[in-house]
Each structure stands twice: as structure tokens, then as C-alpha cells.
Amino acid sequence: MHTDDRSDDTHPNACTHTEDTHKLNRTSSMQASATTYRLFVSQNIKSVSRALASDWLNRLEVVVNEKTVDIFPTDQYLDHIPAMIEQLGIILESENSELSMVNSVISHKALELGRLRHTQKATISQLLREYDLLACVLADYQLRSIDEFEGNAPLREVLQVSDIINSIIRLIQQYTMDAFTESYMATIEKQTDKLASFNRFVSHEIRTPLNGALLGVELLNESDELTEQQRTDLEHIRQSLLEAASVIDNVERLVAIDQSDPVDSPLRQNLPLTPLITDLCRQLSGALQTRDVSIHVPDDLGEIYLETSRLKLFLSNLLSNAIKYSDPQKQSRDVWITRKDHADGSLELNVRDNGLGIPEEQLSQVLGMRVRAHAHLDDTHSVSGEGLGLYLVAEAMRELGGTVTLESELGKGTSVKLVIPDMLH
Incomplete structure (x- = not known):
């Protein structure tokens, strides 16, 4: 003093x-x-x-x-x-x-x-x-x-x-x-x-045993001696391991979010949307079957010029949220993906669902870090999360110069619109 x-x-x-x-x-x-x-x-x-x-x-x-x-x-x-x-x-x-x-x-x-x-x-x-x-x-x-x-x-x-x-x-x-x-x-x-050092530590020290556990689950599934209940239990274990791996992926993306690539980055390429989304749906097949959710993907959504990792970041988080927060009370649980091309060369992707929806008072907050609109339903609806998904999407879109727009009504569903700028010019 x-x-x-x-x-x-x-x-x-x-x-x-x-x-x-x-x-x-x-x-x-x-x-x-x-x-x-x-x-x-x-x-x-x-x-x-x-x-x-x-x-x-x-x-x-x-x-x-x-x-x-x-x-x-x-x-x-x-x-x-x-x-x-x-x-x-x-x-x-x-x-x-x-x-x-x-x-x-x-x-x-x-x-x-x-x-x-x-x-x-x-x-x-x-x-x-x-x-x-x-x-x-x-x-x-x-x-x-x-x-x-x-x-x-x-x-x-x-x-x-x-x-x-x-x-x-x-x-x-x-x-x-x-x-x-x-x-x-x-x-x-x-x-x-x-944070980058911590991220490298997490990737090496945690991902390695996780991958080993996932491989063990796959090997056990190949056995002809398993009962249906055992296979169901193994699938639950597999989904839990995949959730843990997803958290690690989100940490990695969070660290790398500001390390955007130049416009002429060799990482960018013309990506066919329909095959990429179909592949993501296969990866999410366990969750889709558990919650009985159908994802409707047009036969040809065309192409987008972007990095594969960034596009997967957008779609995997939005699809995962739509599945997790589907409404179990509805007879049909659906997710629709559409595309719209704008005159300025930008592209609009829309992921719409008929799930639980987001309360109006929380709609302006859910793009923030560690914000979850339905955390109170974790036990009754068997959902979990870190509140990073939409935040990562919003931050990645900000780095691109694009926009994220949410429209939602409680009990009716949510629509997330991504307007991605023309990266070729």
C-alpha cells in the first residue's frame, strides 16, 4: 500500500x-x-x-x-x-x-x-x-x-x-x-x-483412450454370442463415447475459431451438400433411431465453396440439436434442410425442425457460450450438452462474415438460417 x-x-x-x-x-x-x-x-x-x-x-x-x-x-x-x-x-x-x-x-x-x-x-x-x-x-x-x-x-x-x-x-x-x-x-x-496447449493435451491424452474404447465396442459388436439387450447396452456406451469425443471436437474448434483461412486457402473446395449431409446422418444414426427422428434431405442441394471442417461444424451442431430437442409427444419428429441462393452470391442454408422450440425470452441468448434453453429437461428427456454448439456456429459464421438467424416457437419447433457469403469472390 x-x-x-x-x-x-x-x-x-x-x-x-x-x-x-x-x-x-x-x-x-x-x-x-x-x-x-x-x-x-x-x-x-x-x-x-x-x-x-x-x-x-x-x-x-x-x-x-x-x-x-x-x-x-x-x-x-x-x-x-x-x-x-x-x-x-x-x-x-x-x-x-x-x-x-x-x-x-x-x-x-x-x-x-x-x-x-x-x-x-x-x-x-x-x-x-x-x-x-x-x-x-x-x-x-x-x-x-x-x-x-x-x-x-x-x-x-x-x-x-x-x-x-x-x-x-x-x-x-x-x-x-x-x-x-x-x-x-x-x-x-x-x-x-x-488454451491451445491445453487443447493439444486434451486431444492426445483423452482422445486416444476414447478411440480405443470405441474400437473395443465395435469389436464386441462383431460377436455372434451377444444378446439383443447386450447390443443395446453397447450402443448406449458407443453413443456416450461419441458424445465425449464431440466435446473434445468442440474444444478444438473453439481454439481454432479465430484462425480463419485466407480466401484462396487450399482447404476450401466445392463441396456437394447432399452427400455430405447424408454422411452426417449416418454418423448420427444411433441418435436418430433412439429418438425416432427423420431428416429430410433434398436429392440435390448443389455445391458450396467452403472448408469441409467448417461446413461439418455448422451442420453437425444444428442437426445434433434438432435431434436432441425433438418433441417426444409428437407422432412425427422431423428435420428439414433447404437451400436458397441469393442474388449477391451468398447461400442460405435452413435447418428446420418440429421439436420442442425455444422460449421467446431465451431466443436472444442461445447463441451465447454455455447457454442451453432446455437444461431443465436433461433428466426427463435424456438430453445433455455443454451449451457450445450454437455458440460455435455463431462464432464461425462471424469469422466468415455471414449471419445466423433463429426463429422459434415453443412447442412448434425451431428454424436456424445460415447465410454464408460468396467465398469465391
Whole structure:
């Protein structure tokens, strides 16, 4: 915890800053007639930089609900704001303000503050408010300086000073935000690397025994000595193992979701939709039979130019959801897949079912991570999930520049429309 034992006349958070400001302004105003308004302001700003910083810090504590000591834990950081305000006064003195704004003191201290605020887990909105407050403090000071200045303060010069001050605040804000964003992105990259490492571990350490167990189930199924009940039990085991493998697939896709391929990626190709969907249906045959669901696929859905893995990500998650959340009370449980081509070259795939449907109040949430509309039915309807399926579809579509639209009515079913942009152009 930082303890500041400096005296009030040097501490930037001193409560006497307003009196100091007026005293300095009154002293300087005696020479106003021989001084331009701009020079008058620059001299005073340099003299009262700590008082102005104190004013800013006092307002800041109220607005961001943080103590000064939590924002600036050491004297080194606490001195940054008055130092930058002092540099502002120096810039105002310069004949070429635009050139003098390339100021190493301001840039260095603003960059340091950006990195500091990132370590303190500040938000971008907080940073913006902080510098808005600093601009307000300096604007208030300039208004007081006009009253104190006894010479002629031409409107043009007043506006010029105001413009320079605002430009410097924007410059400080830009440096701080650049450092904050750079630190933030570095943290994201580090977290992504950790997630990728974890993903590789999961893939190797868990998928291998899962594949071994699946192979064992297939070998047992080849035996002629199994009863029907044993075969049914083995199929349940197989489905559970496939569910576990699906969770691992979702983790892998979640890690790779932002690693999108370039437009001319060799991974993309013209894929015939009907054969690919038919193959997915074969993979889901166990779940289809268990829930007595029929998937209706047109004889020829044409082709789509896309990566196979991404298309399977879309369709496998949507079909799996349609099967899991079919309505057991309905005599016929169906899923329909249709295609529509748009004039701009984009393609619309629609996966529609007559299942349980999604409550209206949850419709806007189900594209989020780990959101499940029917988690309360896990026991009664024998369903399970991680709440990642629709999230992965939405994220993958976002990376493509496409859209996902959900329409649903509780008790009647759900329609998911994917509009995939033309990837050939």
C-alpha cells in the first residue's frame, strides 16, 4: 500500500490547489498587459500543474469510484499527470505547437500509464472517462484564466489555446490507449497460447483412450454370442463415447475459431451438400433411431465453396440439436434442410425442425457460450450438452462474415438460417 508523506504544497492531491491557482493567476495578471493571453496561460499552467492534477484526481476518485492510491500506487506514477500538464504549458509557449507536440516526456509517461492501467484491470471506458475529466479540469482552468487576464484576450487566441489544449489531451489519450491495447492484446495472445496447449493435451491424452474404447465396442459388436439387450447396452456406451469425443471436437474448434483461412486457402473446395449431409446422418444414426427422428434431405442441394471442417461444424451442431430437442409427444419428429441462393452470391442454408422450440425470452441468448434453453429437461428427456454448439456456429459464421438467424416457437419447433457469403469472390 502506497503512503504519501509529501507536504501539501508539493503533493498533487493537495486540497489547497484552488487557492494556489488564484494566487498565481493574480500575480501573473499584473504583467498581463505586457503578455499575450497564450503566454499568460502557459506560464500559469506550468506553475499550477500540481494543483490542476490534484483537481483531476479528486474528481477521478468520485467518478471511477477508486482511491488515488489504487490508481497511482507509487510517487513515480503519481507524478505523471502533473508532469504532462507542465509539458502542456511548455508546448503552449512554443511558436510551433504542432511540432512541439511530438513530446518525448508526454509520450513516455502516457505509455507508462496505459500499461499501468492495464495491469490494474481498468476498462477502456474508464480510460476515456479519466481523460474526459482531465479535459474538463483544463477547460475550467482556462475559463478562470480569462477572468484573471487583465489584458486584451482576443477570441481567436482564446480559441487557439483551447484547441491546443484539447489536441494535447487527445494525444495523451492516444498514447495511453495504444499502450493499454498493446498490453491487452499481448495478454489475449498469451491466454490463447495456453488454451491451445491445453487443447493439444486434451486431444492426445483423452482422445486416444476414447478411440480405443470405441474400437473395443465395435469389436464386441462383431460377436455372434451377444444378446439383443447386450447390443443395446453397447450402443448406449458407443453413443456416450461419441458424445465425449464431440466435446473434445468442440474444444478444438473453439481454439481454432479465430484462425480463419485466407480466401484462396487450399482447404476450401466445392463441396456437394447432399452427400455430405447424408454422411452426417449416418454418423448420427444411433441418435436418430433412439429418438425416432427423420431428416429430410433434398436429392440435390448443389455445391458450396467452403472448408469441409467448417461446413461439418455448422451442420453437425444444428442437426445434433434438432435431434436432441425433438418433441417426444409428437407422432412425427422431423428435420428439414433447404437451400436458397441469393442474388449477391451468398447461400442460405435452413435447418428446420418440429421439436420442442425455444422460449421467446431465451431466443436472444442461445447463441451465447454455455447457454442451453432446455437444461431443465436433461433428466426427463435424456438430453445433455455443454451449451457450445450454437455458440460455435455463431462464432464461425462471424469469422466468415455471414449471419445466423433463429426463429422459434415453443412447442412448434425451431428454424436456424445460415447465410454464408460468396467465398469465391
